[in-house]
Every structure is written in C-alpha cells, then in structure tokens.
Amino acid sequence: MTPDILAALEQAKRDKRPVVLATRLPSGEQRLLPDPAAPAELNEAAAGVLASDENGTHKIGGEDWFLHAYNPPLRLVIVGAVHIAQALAPFAAQCGFAVTVVDPRRSFASDERFPGVTISTDWPDEAMEALRPDSRTAVVTLTHDPKLDDPALDRALKSDAFYIGALGSRRTHAARLKRLTDLGHTEAALARIKGPVGLNIEAVTATEIAVSAIAEIIAVRRGSPLAPQRGT
DSSP states (O other): OOHHHHHHHHHHHHTTOOEEEEEEETTOOEEEESOTTSOHHHHHHHHHHHHHTOOEEEEETTEEEEEEEEOOOOEEEEEOOSHHHHHHHHHHHHTTOEEEEEOSOTTTSOTTTSTTOEEEOSOHHHHHHHHOOOTTEEEEEOOOOHHHHHHHHHHHHTSOOSEEEEOSOHHHHHHHHHHHHHTTOOHHHHTTEESSOSOOSOOOSHHHHHHHHHHHHHHHHHTOTTSOOOOO
16 A cells, blocks of 8 residues: 555545545555546446445456445434433444434433443534534434424434434424424425334334334435335
C-alpha cells in the first residue's frame, strides 16, 4: 500500500466515509473506490461490496480485483431508556451495531440498567447533533413523549440515517406526523419513518417488540421485501 493510498484511507475513516480498497490481481496495483476516473463496472462492484459488507474477488473487464470494504461502524441510536430499549440494545450489539441510548432522565439512563452500552443524558436534539447519524446509522424512538421523541425524529429526518423507527399506535403515529409536518417536513420525508416500529409479528411484550424492531432494521439494511416503504 502506497503512502498516498494509506493517507486517503485513514482520512476516509476519520470522515466516516465508506470506501473500498481495490487491489488488482496479481499485480498488486491499488486504488480507492468510488473514483470517477475508475471504470463504471469497478465502481458498481465496489458499491455492492459496501452494501453487503462482503469482501472478495471480482472479475472486472477480464481482470481480477480483490475488493475490501472499509465501512463506518453500524450504529443504533435508541431514544428512550425504557424496557424495550433494555431488550433491543443487546440484540443490536449481537448484530454488530454500536448502541447509544439517549435519555435525559438519569434514573432511566443508568449503567445498571444498560451495562456496557454508551449512554447520553443530553436532550435528544443535542444528542443527535453530536452523534450526527449517517448512512450506517439506525434511529429508534421509544419514549411516547413528544418532548423527547419529536426532536430526535426531526434531527434524524435531516440526516442520512438508513432507518428511522418510532414506537406508538397508528393514532399516536398520525399525531406525530402532524407535528413533524408543522416543523416543515414533507410527506416524502415522513415516509422514511417506520411507525409503528418493527415488523408486524403481533408483538406484545417488550422483548417481542425489540425482536420485531431489530428484524425490521436488518430487513431495511439488506433491502428485504419484508420491510416495504410505508406511506404516511
């Protein structure tokens, strides 16, 4: 790896920008993708590797290229240190997500209730500004309290978060959409919110709801037809 390639790779990591290190076989020539100067087929293969997180050798233009994805870490931001969050956090961690629980209520957001989980006791709008959700980030709001959920959803909708989910009944969600509309969000933007959160598996308990939520997050990330885009 040349010093220039190494420096560019380190900068991409600092910027949390997904890139692919492409190595031509057997010559060892390397380049970072995406690159406008690279063949379109090579950039397309790199996009597929980033989406799947699966490194491997690809035949491009009659040549073998080993493509290695350098993605920012998967993250899950949970707003609301409630019982569902206690079940969801370990599920998400086992699926490779770095989890942050956001709740200004310190009696809820404690190390005892969330061992080994990053906790933010900032107000959700401040926490979201600091966390800066990107295309590798999922956001789930669980409090049922508009003072906490709405600011988080407002910031999430302004971000590249790949998944946004909100707990609540259909009536609660309709009221939530009206408030977010009043904040200036369009119908198309609001369609990004999965509400009620989770795949419809008739979940009842906190653990079951957590299972449905992490399943929907994975389905959206993998482009599964199990998670169709919902209208508003």
